[in-house]
Amino acid sequence: MSAPGSQSPVAPDERPGLGESGNDPLVLLELIQRLKVRDVMTADLVTLPRDASMRQAQELMRQKKISGVPVEEKGRFFGLVSIDDIIRALVAGTIHESCGRHMTTKLVVLEDDMPLSFALRYFDRYHYGRFPVLNRDRRLVGIICQRDINRALLVELTRELQRLESVSVQRGGEGAAGSLYLLREFPICKYDFENAGKAANQIKQVLQEKKFATKVIRRIAVAAYELEINLCVHSDGGVLSWQVSSGRAEVIARDAGPGIEDVEWACRDGTSTANEWIRSLGFGAGMGLVNVRRVSDEFEITSKKGSGTTVKAVIYIEGGAA
Amino acid sequence: MTMSEVAEVLQAEVLVKGDGLLRRVGHVMASDLMSDVLLVDEEDMLLLTSLASDQVLRTAQIVGAVGVVVVNGKPLPSSMVNVANDLHMTLATSRLSKYDACVAVHAARHPL
Numbered sequence: 001m002s003a004p005g006s007q008s009p010v011a012p013d014e015r016p017g018l019g020e021s022g023n024d025p026l027v028l029l030e031l032i033q034r035l036k037v038r039d040v041m042t043a044d045l046v047t048l049p050r051d052a053s054m055r056q057a058q059e060l061m062r063q064k065k066i067s068g069v070p071v072e073e074k075g076r077f078f079g080l081v082s083i084d085d086i087i088r089a090l091v092a093g094t095i096h097e098s099c100g101r102h103m104t105t106k107l108v109v110l111e112d113d114m115p116l117s118f119a120l121r122y123f124d125r126y127h128y129g130r131f132p133v134l135n136r137d138r139r140l141v142g143i144i145c146q147r148d149i150n151r152a153l154l155v156e157l158t159r160e161l162q163r164l165e166s167v168s169v170q171r172g173g174e175g176a177a178g179s180l181y182l183l184r185e186f187p188i189c190k191y192d193f194e195n196a197g198k199a200a201n202q203i204k205q206v207l208q209e210k211k212f213a214t215k216v217i218r219r220i221a222v223a224a225y226e227l228e229i230n231l232c233v234h235s236d237g238g239v240l241s242w243q244v245s246s247g248r249a250e251v252i253a254r255d256a257g258p259g260i261e262d263v264e265w266a267c268r269d270g271t272s273t274a275n276e277w278i279r280s281l282g283f284g285a286g287m288g289l290v291n292v293r294r295v296s297d298e299f300e301i302t303s304k305k306g307s308g309t310t311v312k313a314v315i316y317i318e319g320g321a322a
Numbered sequence: 323m324t325m326s327e328v329a330e331v332l333q334a335e336v337l338v339k340g341d342g343l344l345r346r347v348g349h350v351m352a353s354d355l356m357s358d359v360l361l362v363d364e365e366d367m368l369l370l371t372s373l374a375s376d377q378v379l380r381t382a383q384i385v386g387a388v389g390v391v392v393v394n395g396k397p398l399p400s401s402m403v404n405v406a407n408d409l410h411m412t413l414a415t416s417r418l419s420k421y422d423a424c425v426a427v428h429a430a431r432h433p434l
Contacts, residue, residue, distance in 0.1 A: 194401075197380030201409060204384060214365065218386060222360055225384045229377075282356035282373050282381075291360055 030187040031156050033237055034256065037119050038112035040152040041133045041142035047072045048081070050100030054089040057081040057099050068130055070140055071103050077132060077140035079103035109134050112141050115189075115237065116152075119144060185241040188231040188253075193281060196232040199240050200225035203251075207244075216317050219295040220249045223313040226288045227253035233278050235309065247317050248297075254310040260303040267293065267301065323347050323431060325389045325412055328368060331430040332423050334391055334414035337403055342389040342412035350427050352420050356381040370423050374398045376405045383409045393420045 047070045048057055057069050061083070068082045081103045089095045089102050110119055110131045122131060123146060133142040184206075186199035204221040212220075224242060231238045231253050238255025260266045267289045278284035289311070293299045298314035323331075325342045328350075336343070348366035353359055354373045365386045371378055374396045382390045389412030392398060398415060406413035416423055 193375075193377065197377055197384075201380055201383050214386070218363070218365075218384075221384045225381070226360060281375060282354055282371075282377060284357075287357040287361065291357070294361075 028153075028157075030185060030239055031153065031160070032117040032120060033115050033187040033189055034239070035116040035152060035156065036112065037110050037114045037116060037133055037144060038142065040116055040119070040148050041112070041144040042148055043142045045070060045140070045143060047140070048099055049073050050078055050098060050103075052099050054081065054086060054095045054097060054099055054102055058086045058095065061086070068143070069099075070132055070143060071099050072140045075139040077109075077134060077138070079105040080107055080132060107132060110144060111136065113236075116149065119149065123149075183241070183243040185239050186228070188228055188235075188238055188240055190232065190235060190237045192232055196229055197225060200228050203242055212317065216249075216315065219315050220251060222295045223251045223292045223315065226292045227251060227311055227313065229283055230288050230311070231255055233283060238308075244317065249315045249317055251313045251315075252310065254308060256308045257306070259305040259307050260301075260309055261305040263301055263303050266303075323427075325368065327430075328427055329391070329414050331426050332391055332393075332414070332416040332418055334416040336412070336414045337398070338406035338411065338413040340389065340406060340412035341410040342387075345388045345412075347388050347427075350424065352424050359385060368427075370420055372396060372420055374402065376401055378402075379405045379409055379411050379413065382411055388412065389414065391416050391423065393418055393423050 046060060046064050046066065048060065050071055050073065052071075060069055061067065061081075068080050070080050071078045078100065081099050085102055085104055086095075089097070094102060108122065108126055108128065108131060110122060110133050112133050112135050119131065122128075130143055130145040132140060133144055135141045184203070186202075188199065189195070200221055203224045204217060207217040207220060220242070224240065228240050231240060235255035236257045238253060240251070240253050242249065242251045244250075269286065269290050275284070289301070292311065292313050295315065296313040297316045298312070300312040301309070303309035323346070325345050325347055326336075328334075328347050329336050329343075346366055347368045349362075349364040350368045350370060351359060351362055351364075352370040354371050356373075356377060359369060359381050362385060367385065367387050369378070369382050369387050369390045370393055371390065372392065372394045374392050376399075378390055378392070379402060390406075391414045393416050395415065395417040398413075402413065405411075418426060
């Protein structure tokens with residue numbers, strides 16, 4: 001089920017998709033990387049078995065006001081009956097025949113643990129109205145359409161706005177105290193070596209512009225770079241954030257998985273789970289967390305296997321910016 | 323020695339002049355392991371490496387290296403030149419091996 005078939009294409013839109021123009025707000029880019037397809041899809045599915053008639057499919061679509069019905073039995077996904085399939089059956093006089101015979105079987109599907117950005121690219125590339133979603137066991141677990149994405153993004157953006165408003169209040173407090181306050185977040189994608197290191201490079205450039213002491217810049221930059229590479233190499237993707245306020249710089253890397261089984265072991269010299277490919281790129285020697293700890297005045301790591309990891313490095317800034 | 327003089331000793335082709343060509347080279351680090359490069363605390367360091375990737379330049383920028391010389395005459399991906407330009411990092415290539423490049427720089431600094 002990988003080739004595009006008659007999956008009800010919608011009119012193509014020539015404008016660049018979300019995350020493709022290079023001008024999208026950072027918060028949106030972070031959201032579409034952080035959210036998984038499973039967070040957005042409709043999981044409460046209306047399905048039919050293969051021996052249901054196309055007439056039953058037509059009636060179900062009318063009642064539920066939906067434009068496609070997945071055909072599945074005990075979680076096994078066989079195909080999709082779309083409005084196109086119904087029209088073809090009406091024209092050919094086969095509306096009383098089984099869905100199994102007239103459904104679309106050449107389908108493009110998504111996996112539930114793919115990032116939302118991947119789903120958006122699929123909507124742009126194939127111009128279909130919906131995609132069935134399978135889990136790792138190839139079982140049907142949901143269906144995703146653009147309306148699901150719009151709804152999820154609105155909910156998440158509202159949450160993000162509330163969070164930014166609270167940060168803004170804190171920022172006002174810092175400003176009143178006369179301290180410099182910088183805050184920025186960077187979404188980091190798994191194995192994205194084309195961009196790995198860019199965030200740390202930008203952090204260093206900002207600190208140089210603000211004329212911080214060379215040694216302080218170096219320590220913050222090394223911590224940010226090591227944590228950024230770690231997110232790229234070891235996590236399923238995450239966010240690198242940094243802030244400078246009240247005489248201290250904080251660099252925080254947080255991800256949603258896969259988590260570290262033995263944190264103490266991971267923080268030892270030379271221990272790494274990186275594969276040969278990562279090592280061929282000059283990383284994965286097991287020095288990353290050790291080096292972050294070396295350049296930090298405060299170092300914290302929390303992780304749990306199967307969930308996320310958060311690493312916080314704090315560097316004291318004596319004298320602040322010039 | 324300046325980065326420009328070191329490039330001459332290494333018979334290197336300078337692909338991006340960057341900000342480092344006239345800077346003094348105080349230390350040379352030869353490594354393909356970026357994790358090791360990040361452990362060095364010298365600001366006036368030249369990085370000799372046989373690794374031809376964008377991350378070499380990003381690592382060099384983080385540690386404030388004077389420049390990067392890719393040895394063994396390795397062909398460079400075109401993206402490296404773009405990244406070096408973006409970061410104002412001096413980038414050169416040399417046909418010498420990493421070992422011979424180290425020997426050449428040492429001999430130039432400490433002539434017999």
